[in-house]
Amino acid sequence: MILVIDALNRDRFQSVIDDMFQLRARVFQDRMGWDVTVEDGREFDIFDNLDPVYLVALDDSYNVIGCNRMLQTTGPHMLTDVFQDILMGEPPLRSATVWENTRFCIDTDRLKQPGSTRSVSATACELMAGIAEYAYESGISDVISVVDPAMDRILKRCDNAPHGYLGQTVQMGKTKALAALSDITEERIARIRNFAGITGNIFADEDEVADALAARSTDDTMSPDLRDYCDEQIAAATTEHEKRAAVALRAALAQTIRSSSDIRATPQ
Template sequence: MIQVITAANIDHNRDLMEQAWRLRHRIFVEEMGWAAIERDDKREIDEFDDEHAVHLLAVDDNEVVGYSRLLPTARPYVLSTHLPQLCEGVPPSSPHIVEWSRIGVAGSARTSGRRLNPTALAILTGIVEWGLPRGLKGFVSEMPTSWLLRLLQLHIHALPLGLPQMIDDVEIVAVNAGFDGRSLRQLQKMRGSTDSVLAPESRVAARLAS
């Protein structure tokens, strides 16, 4: 299930968030080599992990096996602050668009082959399922260029914001990706289920927002 954690419920989910901080450190520092953000406490936290951040945790038997973060684009965010060179124009800013970042899946939940990882698919489905009732229409993200086709196959209308650039030996492109009800239906089709991916408490919150 996908647990959505915001400023409103983070105090009740401290154990899960501790797992999330440590998972981020394992993925981005220990595996990907982002030495600039290494911390002695093995928790990867940055200036954007504030009251505006929305954390999506894939939880399996009380273990966090996947993570991503949404940030509002109507205020400073990662692309606009640290990577504006990926945009040929001004980075997007809208109350209806979020930034999707810090995307990672634990080693125990990774799969091989060309099919989209089920945990990553659940997280993306959770973003759309949670976001649509709140008036979200899409996200911006910095991602490997190979992800572009995958997003289009999921009926997410992804458009590059600039030309790809090499960052830490990976070809990265910034995208503006729109989603709607068709995207959710395609994601559900890919998952093979129309059941909600959201944890019960997150599902209730999504209904209340609609």
Template sequence: MKSAVAALGDEALRQMFIARREVFVDLLGWDVPVLEGRYEIDQFDDEHAAYLIVSGPNAEHLASARLLPTTRPHILADLFAHLCEGEIPRGPGIFEITRFCLDRRLTAAERRDARNKLVSSIAEYGIANGIHTFTGVAEMGWLRQILGFGWRSRPLGRAQRVGGKMLAALAIDIDRETPALLARTGIYSTPRQAEGTRHAA
């Protein structure tokens, strides 16, 4: 948490934490911590988290995601382990995608474009950093979208009702073929098209 507070000095990260509050707390009603009434920051926003942020021409937040190493505490293992029917995927080449956030102010077309850039950035980040698998927890509507993006992905167990919502765990396999698989469904943005995406530790 201390490193996340320090990160508030970074404008892109500050805008991301505000956007997360607007989406996950204000819109979706999640019961998660809000710092200073503005920033959605939890115990997993520490020095081990990595962030992918898609920004607009004026540095405004468009989309973002948090990546957590599975060799340390993370959401699937610590909060939703019961969603996995087998062993929870862990290891140095396995990271968890959390807080996939699309800004509330975007139009439908802008949301789709920002989503595609963020998904493409996640794949590229995985390839560049030796990550072969991403895991995550998703509501059913979002899960169906993820599974339909074209990359190799699969549920890790049956969906279960948690807090009134149907949630499921999933895994996404990443390799050098992933960009081509995403391109077949119109998801993948080349590095030039995805300009404005930044990585932050």
């Protein structure tokens, strides 16, 4: 599922954002060796201060398994302000209907763990579909992505090939970078979905996620058996209604246990 986080709801999902920054540090610094700034195990840059939109992929237990960042090009953005060498002297890209997509990454370590119900490729495709669908519904006509050649090949393999490129491929630190331009159309969305076999709504319900995170924050008050039971009920849900009911049950149980603990702790 894809959770959309923006300036309007980011206060509800600070724990998700924190996990996302930690994932970015593991991927871009530790695995890929990019020259990025990491503090306290979290990768964060000046563009995260500009109220971007984050699309975060979550597994069935609401763990972060992928993410990306989208930013309007009418203000500062990476292609114009960091990777300007790609443009080879061309004017800065500025358009209200063209957004920039960066920091796309997948938690391959978590997804390859025993018991994982999600694959790396399925998660990547769902995130790509989320980007295209969010952009389409938001009136965005094109998305520009600063990628390395490996990511460019992945886009093509997933039937999500860019329809053009800006500037040229240049060396950026330990890797090369290029600016891929993708038109946002119903046809592109259909291609990604057909390639990955995606059906139905892929976007998470905000309230459901918030309730689940609140319940998880009090999981230390629940017995392991009760925790496992709740997790099993959520994982076994076959419809959105069943899943919401299982999540609500977990939240209610956690709240009941927490309230009971508060009463016992209150001086009589």
